[in-house]
Amino acid sequence: MHATMSSENATDCLGWAARDASGVLSPYKFIRKAVQSDDVSVKITHCGVCYAEVVFPRNKHGDATYPFVPGHEIAGIVQEVGSNVSGFKVGDHVGVGTYVNSCRECDYCNGRLEAYCEKGAVYTYNRPNVDGTITQGGFSTYIVVHQRYCFRIPDAYPLASAAPLLCAGITVYSPMMRHKMNQPGKSLGVIGLGGLGHMAVKFGKALGLNVTVFSTSISKKEESLTLLGADKFVVSSDQEQMTALAKSLDFIIDTVSADHSFDLYLSLLKTAGVLVMVGAPNEVKLKPHSLILGMKSISGSVVGGTKETQEMLDFCAAHKIYPNIEIIPIQYVNEAIERLIKKDVKYRFVVDIENSLK
Ligand SMILES: [Zn+2]
Numbered sequence: 034m035h036a037t038m039s040s041e042n043a044t045d046c047l048g049w050a051a052r053d054a055s056g057v058l059s060p061y062k063f064i065r066k067a068v069q070s071d072d073v074s075v076k077i078t079h080c081g082v083c084y085a086e087v088v089f090p091r092n093k094h095g096d097a098t099y100p101f102v103p104g105h106e107i108a109g110i111v112q113e114v115g116s117n118v119s120g121f122k123v124g125d126h127v128g129v130g131t132y133v134n135s136c137r138e139c140d141y142c143n144g145r146l147e148a149y150c151e152k153g154a155v156y157t158y159n160r161p162n163v164d165g166t167i168t169q170g171g172f173s174t175y176i177v178v179h180q181r182y183c184f185r186i187p188d189a190y191p192l193a194s195a196a197p198l199l200c201a202g203i204t205v206y207s208p209m210m211r212h213k214m215n216q217p218g219k220s221l222g223v224i225g226l227g228g229l230g231h232m233a234v235k236f237g238k239a240l241g242l243n244v245t246v247f248s249t250s251i252s253k254k255e256e257s258l259t260l261l262g263a264d265k266f267v268v269s270s271d272q273e274q275m276t277a278l279a280k281s282l283d284f285i286i287d288t289v290s291a292d293h294s295f296d297l298y299l300s301l302l303k304t305a306g307v308l309v310m311v312g313a314p315n316e317v318k319l320k321p322h323s324l325i326l327g328m329k330s331i332s333g334s335v336v337g338g339t340k341e342t343q344e345m346l347d348f349c350a351a352h353k354i355y356p357n358i359e360i361i362p363i364q365y366v367n368e369a370i371e372r373l374i375k376k377d378v379k380y381r382f383v384v385d386i387e388n389s390l391k
């Protein structure tokens with residue numbers, strides 16, 4: 034029988050943890066679980082900074098167990114594998130995303146949609162794992178994870194670029210595939226141009242869609258069209274431009290977490306069009322006729338399953354799709370989180386763990 038924490042193999046892991054609801058991160062030493070037969074130990078080289086790093090460290094949901102180490106866009110190199118692990122070997126480039134465990138028995142786990150596990154997927158940080166310890170995330174030197182929740186990163190794909198794919202990338206890729214937004218020539222609207230939105234634009238273009246970006250700020254126009262390759266850019270407060278787009282879009286991906294009008298965007302969808310929410314506004318208000326008269330749907334989605342996460346990584350490598358990133362040392366992470374709140378990032382901060390966390 035295994036003890037909950039094996040003292041033989043336990044080694045110190047260095048991370049940066051949140052200590053209280055200020056959310057400020059600072060150096061923290063802790064013990065990772067020992068490598069079990071199905072586990073992979075990953076030396077972390079990079080970790081993306083997601084909006085979750087604003088929400089959880091500041092205890093916005095009231096469920097923080099301090100201290101905890103955030104970070105769930107993890108890329109790195111395998112440093113040890115358990116005896117049952119066949120898919121990974123020491124030296125492989127791998128990623129870990131937003132969850133590190135699930136029941137592996139329910140319909141959703143069996144369908145490799147573990148994010149929707151009936152018993153709840155175990156988030157990569159600030160959640161009790163099956164052994165009772167609290168999970169600790171990727172702003173740390175290494176992580177030990179069951180092989181099922183570890184993904185191959187193709188060798189030629191830069192690890193720094195791979196990190197944001199593990200949350201931002203899969204969050205938009207999964208609903209795009211589920212709702213068949215992979216038909217060339219169809220039209221996609223992307224609301225909001227942050228970490229998620231900019232990936233939706235890139236996927237849309239790689240899939241041959243006609244992509245329109247909606248933003249509250251005209252300042253995003255040039256970058257949308259030239260840097261990201263969108264076909265059209267619309268300031269959402271511009272009534273004339275919005276009206277001109279009525280019933281012209283097949284799909285909309287809504288990445289915005291601020292409250293906004295749904296009737297307006299639903300009016301832009303063609304008959305049977307779908308709007309997928311991946312942001313989290315406080316509430317959704319809409320007139321039933323906005324859905325009924327056009328046979329339209331609003332759907333939700335959260336990250337993605339393990340099968341589609343691997344597909345997404347392979348897709349990005351095959352199509353040379355790279356997130357736009359700003360690489361920072363861990364010592365800059367608190368400032369980066371402040372800048373993220375002000376939307377002052379194009380489009381994802383990635384912490385260079387390997388070279389700065391010592
Ligand atoms: Zn995230």
Ligand SMILES: [Zn+2]
Pocket residue numbers: 135136137138139140141142143147149150151152153
């Ligand atoms: Zn399950």
